[in-house]
Amino acid sequence: MDFVRIVTGEKGDQMTDTTPDFGAQPAELLAIAVTVAREAADTARSMRAEGVSGVTTKSTDTDVVTAADRAVERQVVAALGALRPGDTVLGEEYGGTDGDGAVRWVVDPIDGTVNYLYGLPQYAVSLAAEVDGVAVAAVVRNAATGDEWTATLGGGAFRGKKRLSASVQTELGQALVATGFGYDAKRRAHQAEVLTRLITRVRDIRRFGAASLDLCLAAEGGVDAYFEKGLNPWDHAAGGLIAAEAGLLVGGLNGRPAGPDMLVAAPPAIFGPLAELLAEFDAAGGP
Known part of the structure; x- marks a missing residue:
């Protein structure tokens, strides 16, 4: 079933806008996401205070996962199942769940697990609600x-109650750019080569270790732009919407959408120049 929203045309005429009904408005989905994410973050923080346990590795010896990653994701899946039965969930640790709902929730239970392991205060719970592959609510x-x-x-991005407005930087040479690195040694070597060429063309480079927080930092102008190769949906589903709603362009290289080969988030004036340099330096290539 569809719900009908009345919008006003240029001359004040009423027009009918029909949008698929997925059982809740974006604001309602956001309220659910915030509740679930706050409880999940409390669990992650309390487990960190008790000491990190159950540390294993995934893709490489440096790609760590903890008992808290798994526990937090199980908690998020259970909470969403109780609040929105039938929806599906895609998570970093356990993959996808079954369901027939129109909404898919994408969760990274602890983004920045290495920071979490070392006690660095740069780790986050990232949760987005998607409809037809498009994020409509994020925290x-x-x-x-x-x-x-x-x-x-369409509703803007916020830090607390403050509406966010991204950097208005227009010169790439004056841009502070954040990035991240993969876990595979050969991929890191290629990314390092890209950075040695890029760093002379921008103000400076920053690496914080959590993609979702990097995107939020860009959304509020803490850095001017961000790029990274190798991101998964749970890394950027929420942060990507927040960055876009703050006024950044979010995409890939050569006109492609953001994906595992590359994600770039930057103000409109420098998105093109940054993406062109990254393409020239083969940032999406390599292992």
Whole structure:
């Protein structure tokens, strides 16, 4: 069934806008996401205080996962199942769940697990609600500090109650650019080669270790731009919407959408120049 929204045309005429009904408005989905993410962040923080346990590795010896990653994701899946039965969930640790709902929730239970392991206050719960593959509501909560960023599609991005406006930087040479690195040694070597060429063309480079927080930092102008190769949906589903709603362009290289080969988030004036340099330096290539 569809719901009907009345919008006003240029001359004040009423027009009918029909949008698929997925059982809740973006604001309602955001309210659910915030509740679930806050409780999950509390769990992550309390488990960190008790000491990190159950540490194993995934893709490489440096790609760590903890008992808290798994516990937090199980908690999020259970909470969403109780609040929105039938929806599906895609998570970093356990993959996808079954369901026939129109909404898919994408969760990274602890983004920045290496930071979490070392006690660095840069790790977050990231949760987004998607409809037809498009994020419509998102929350990223820094579990260590309690800082929280939210967004709804078309509704803007916020840190707490403050509406976000991204950097208005227009010169790439004056841009502070954040990035991240993969876990595979050969991929890191290629990414390092890209950085040695890029760093002379921008103000400086920053690496914080959590993609969702990098995107939120870009959304509020803490850095001017961000790029990274190798991101999965749970890494950027929430942060990508927050960045876009704050006014950044979010995409890939050569006109492609953001994906595992590359994600770039930058102000409109420098997105093109940055993406062109990254393409020239083969940032999406290599292992």
